[in-house]
Amino acid sequence: MRTLDSKSDQDIVTKSLKSLQSYFWYATLFSASINLLMLTPIIYMLQVYDRVVSSGSMSTLTMLTLLMMLLLLSSGGFEWVRTRLLVAANVRLESDLREPTSKASALNSLYSGNPTASMGAMHDLIALRQFITGSGAFAIMDAPWVFIYIGVMFIFHPYFGVAALIAALVMICLAVITQKVTGERLKDANLLSQKANISFQNSLKNAEVIQGMGMAANIRGRDGVLQDDAMNEQAFVSVAAGRLSAITKSFRLISQSLLLGLGAYLSLNQQISPGMMIAGSLLLGRALAPIDILVANWKGFIAATDQLSRLKKNLSGFPRERARMDLPIPVGNLSVNQIVVTPPGSEVASVRAVNFSLEAGEALGVVGPSAAGKTSLARAVLGVWPLRAGTVRLDGADISQWDRDKLGPYLGYLPQDIELFDGTIAENICRFSEEDSEKIVEACQKAGVHEMILGLPEGYDTLINPYSGSLSAGQRQRVGLARAIYGNPKLIVLDEPNSNLDDQGETHLLKALSQMKDAGSTIIIITHRTSILSLVDKLMILKDGMVARFGQRDEILQALSAKSPNITQIQNQS
Template sequence: MSNFGDRLPAAAREALAGCRGHFIAALLFSALVNILYLAPTLYMMQVYDRVVPTGGVVTLLALTLVLAAAIATIAMLEAVRSRLMVKASLQLDDRLARTILARLIAKGQGGRGDPSSAQAMREFDTVRLVITAPTLIGLFDAPWTPIYVIAAVLIHPLLGLFVVCAGAILVLLTVFSDRATRRLTRTAHRAATRSAIVQEEIAQHAELIRALGMGAAMVDRQISERAQGQAAGASAQMATVRFAAIAKFMRLLLQSLALGVAAMLAIERQISVGAIIAASVLLSRALQPIEMLIGGWANLQNASEAIASLKRLLDDTNVASVATALPAPEGRVSARKIVVRSPDGSSVLLKGISFDVEPGQMLGVVGASGAGKSTLIRVLAGGITPETGTVMIDGADTGMWDPERLATYRGYVPQEPAFLSGTIAQNIARFAAADPQDAEDLDHRVIAAAQVAGCHALILSLPGGYDCPIGRAGVALSAGQRQRLALARALFDDPAILILDEPNAALDAEGEAALIRALDATRRRGATVIVAAHRTGVLAAADRLLVLSNGAVDCQGPADDVLAVLAKRAGETSGNVVGLKGATA
């Protein structure tokens, strides 16, 4: 836990700075609580030294009332302190949760080498829950331990020395506990993260797993992932419990020894009889924060691992600050020397791709399977960031744009359309928040996009129409229906740039005809259209063709010129060439 501030992501440090007031107040309340905890000690000393020898019932009553008031104040202060921690936790969530989710989206390839980034919100919740846990209260109480040492010294210096030595023993136990459990906790944390990811994948692809008879294999895989994490976690927990038991034993033993030391001093008339009990109580209170830290050390280590994961997510993601809002783009798209590597870095997927496409033009991207078409489309859509090279919109690097704002000018149909839980209307509108006074306008824009995409009638045929739920918990749609709805989502608010990856792969003849009409209407309004496709009917109206081969540009240019080059190379019997030629004739 050393250099804790340096280990925090910059965004987390800023968020915690906003909660500083809560922590300072909690620390001050801790001081008051620990001072008031001296009241039982003083009460016992007065009872044994003054009330019992003199039989002062009135004095006993007065002391008892004062003690009751002190204990009531302690209870109130501890409740307020706990409330402050809950408030700090909520404020931290309010300040940081949005940033974490935004970074996850911005990172895109977030899982590269770090599966825990996919579990970032769980990691964040782990950190938040530690704030409200008793372990943190122990940390707040620890700085005030000297209060009890001073009180013990005032009774007798030897008692003060005994308290210091006892505290040192428990601190050493804390250090040993940390060394014994840190590696195990880290292993358990990473294994649990991998297990959670596998479990989500199994749930997401349950139908495929059943259809292909992979259920037993997936269960074995999940059990294997869990077993490693469970074993490491159990070992770490057992080590923590072992050290906690040792710490409890040492505290009870030292507390009893404190009684013995105090009794010896009392026999020698160096302290009063009441001070014997007081010495035991002071030692117990002085050691309690340390014992709490030992008992909750596993939680602190889990939080430490979670912070390390969040730091990788938040600090490794480059989010450019946007100084100037650029004007709405006309749609000119340029790529310059785009290079993309595979997630593990073992191969180059795109090798220096460059091209230009003007507003009102349609660029067809063709090539064999594995040529790099989908990777290029994902780069142009902002889904992944190239290792080198730039994508420019109207001559401006896409990094100069606010990603959210740029996305409003871009329509995108991925190879495998996915929808988020919500209604069809919400998904087409990209979950845009409707102004209560302008809700009808949003509905008109959604319907207009569906009409251009040629799926208005399809939507009306579904249960509930535009209010039909889709996504993970919604109605099951065919692949063709999903592609048609994805096109409507891409066309929402007439984007200046339309990017499509195999948009007709699952379409029937009617759906493909609707797609071709939508692309023609999009071009006629001056938008830029970029389409990657195997089925060439959709490329009938392409102005330019870009042919990829093994991640590199094979040839590109006006469609007729490219077709002539391909025909000359492969002959008129080549399936792709005949198809493209027929489509563009």
């Protein structure tokens, strides 16, 4: 059986980063080689000043120049290898975390009731990958060499070493000040920016309502407040970081110039050679460069830390499942035992103590007033929403014990809001699995949508998207029905399947469901329109999340017939 591996998934980001250690260690080794070879121009200049110029030896100059070129070419090769290593680590990180991040984002969105709840998780992964191959990561690898370069400067002259050490400590202090000044404000700015983006995305999803009722100015004003707050925080952080970065760069240039003056003083006093005077200034610039880059990339470093933290948090809440033992193909026997369902984001149960069972090939009609818990029941039966209590069993196995990917083809679902995805009509109907033309056409013929699809410009290859207006609400519902019955699933749940259908569409719906029943499919139909109830075997009336009545359809209708002439009409139709 597959069970939740909570500990494994809580550490999945850490484990993935640990698996990249070899890449980072090799990259660090190549960084060491690169930084050693960065001494080549300085040593070359020393030799030219102190040996070649004084001796006038062309052969020495030629050999030194050739050696210098060879070493710098090697440095370029090492730089290329280091970049390739980090790119490989980047790809490995994406490969390890893309699927769990995608799954966790989808589950978080589903369980929170907010479609955009985890839209930032994948963005965090992408941004983290970009940081790994950015200049900030290289600066971190080069940072330890600051003190090695300072040690070399002590070899040149103790005064050089002391001056370089003071300069490095001052720049490190500036980096700490940058963190103190911008750290918390940057986190706040990122949170505000994420909140503003989510609000804007939600507004775009309701563009039709906004435009139709003239709400654009009001919505822009509301979103504008959030965006202004985020912008102000980001502006403060950028100004503060920019100011400190400018101070750091200026200090570095001043330090190099002052060191050149110190070198001139020492050279005049015959304590160092003229070559060391120039080399010391260049070496200080090389020593302070990683600190300068770290300060300039401090925002990116803090952002990467936040992204890593958020990624761990997102993945820790949704443990990955271990591999399950394959269960037999379901027959369709359904048992719902005392289930309690709480909608995401709510503390109040919408379904309470619901209990029923269906044999394969039976159909259940679920009716009741609005907010009675009908849709919550549908989602719970399919395992879309988790149960607070009780069980839903398919062929005796808890629905949570099935592998969702393997169980999916045997489930059919038509929600109230028909969601079609970017792709062709054929891809949508076959659920983006490998296209089987015969099964696609069969499902569409049952749903009565085959002729309509053939009438489209590209037929089954017509491209659609969630926001396309190429299909009417009724057409989308019939395409959704074809998707729900594709492959003759064993359990079919339909939520208001005839809400957008005309008489012809409803006739096709009844015919399709009758065929599915005859084929042994178990069907649950949630509806407000009573005409479809002539198809069902059992009837459930929900009220306030609880079963008010349940039993054979004719028995329930007979008990209610005195209260509604529509009920009598259904009995006559059946």
